[in-house]
Amino acid sequence: MFAYGWCVRVAIAIVVVSMTDAASAQDKSDENPVVRELVQQNAQLREEVDLLKSRVTLLEARDKTGPTQSSQATPSEITPSPSGEPPSSETQTPDTPAVSAQAVAMGGHTMEIPGGPALKIRGFLDFNFGSGTVANPLIYPLYPPTIPPTPVHSTFQLGEFDLFLSSRLSNSLSFLSEVVFGSDATNFWGIDVERAQLSYKPSDYFEISAGRMHTAIGFYNTAFHHGTWFQTATGRPFMYYFEDSGGILPVHEVGVSATGRVPNSGRLNLRWIAEVSNGLASSGAANGAQPVQNFLSDRNHKAFNLAASMKPDWVPGLQVGGNYYHDIREPLGPPHVENTIAGLYVVYITPVWEFLNELQVQRDRAEGSGKTFNTPLGYTQISRKFGKYRPYFRWQEVNVPSGDPLYSAVGRYEGPSAGLRFDFTDFSAFKIQYNRVYTRTSAPQNGVDGQVAFAF
């Protein structure tokens, strides 16, 4: 009897719970006809208001793109809300009517160009606390030709204050720039225009960009830029250190880059990349020189880089690629040096897993000597997401042989890093990372780095 009663109660509860939605919806419609009609009218009016709002937005976008492109206006230009919510009066971008009203209120004293492009700004910042040797944090220069070696230290560090600016000039022409305010071991602030590129993208099969950009060497260098929030770890692998932080690869380039999908590549999803640039300064960062040749090249011939990648459809998340870079440096004194970089990468990235593997071999050959010096650079990194937590591990290596005509002072540094990333909001993360570094000339070094990185 007790079991029967219990079963009936449970069954009735299931019925009640499962019918709650339907019942609540029906309650409204089952009321008297006047209420039902009012509810319907309300829903209809709300629908019409939403529709009118959307139409206004679309028409304004058309207006912004000018009469010649009115039929090509794209709503995607005008409601890039990172929260995924529709635009509200509080979140209007410079494209929206709120700014027009503001312009009127300010007597026209705004930077808005009627019918012209709008500038969008997003920022990234990281704040660190580290303890240990040069192994802390790994974004610190390991090979600073102009900075004395770093002693054991504990310190707070303000990382890169990164302003990302972008503007769409027309349907297929856009501009982006990354301006970074940052400090280093000297504690002075510096401002770097890390990227500034104008891109023309007429189709999926051809895009061309000119300016200063990240060289398409390997995967990490073009997948991640200066905002550390995007990166799982607290910093870049050794091999992709920026040039002014002791990196030996041409991470940045000033020149022209073209890319596109390979037609008819089907499920392989192939892409090609071809780049021509000034290359790095022949003397590198020696004597405090700026390694990236922004304005004047020290030689007339140009560096080139060819790369290809594939993202096969049958393994979502897998990307395989390779590159070949060639340059001839002309340092003062020594003979010219032929500098080539060839590499391969295999990465697998899903929302849960991240498995990155890259290897580059930099080959420096002093012309006339017949001697060639090969520098292997590589890393492997694996991480898995557990909710808001993502533990990770990385092993990395750079090993420049003694006698290399360009980078012999760098020597070898390799070692493991292990850490944990905690995304405490959708756009901010805390990371803690332990690093151990082995070098050719000193005892192993250790460091721990805590970092808060966020987008704003």
Add this chain to the structure above:
Amino acid sequence: MRTNRNLHLAAILILAAACCVKTQAQDTQAVAVILRNDNPVNNLSLTELRRVLLGDRKYWSGSQRIILLMPKVGTPQRDAIMRLLHMSESDFQKSWLNKVYAGDADAPPAVVPTSGAAVSLVSDAPGAIALVPPTSVKGGVKIAKIDGLSPADSTYPLR
């Protein structure tokens, strides 16, 4: 007396099961992919749709730019997209932000507040694509098949 009780219990349990099944079916309604009538595309593979949703494909054939209109957060259509991509809302937003940051996209896709507005915008904007309930489809737009299947098919993959 005992037979009556058993019948009573069985009837209630069957009713409960039917209600659960109905609720589940309502949660997995088909989502239609709509394009403007003059778009030459009539069929998309799931892979192509994923590429469009992730911004990996930016143009239809030729130079017609794809305008992706995303449903509002919390709608069944948006949930179906996240299931298709095996992503959380946060992952999806981060993916698009990364795309913009890498220079691969100019902006994240627009969010349209209602299905009615999405239908209307798709009918207005060349190259637009949106995901809506099949019942909200009206004139000026067409439903693209996914892997050759339409929303009425039982094996339609986008639910």
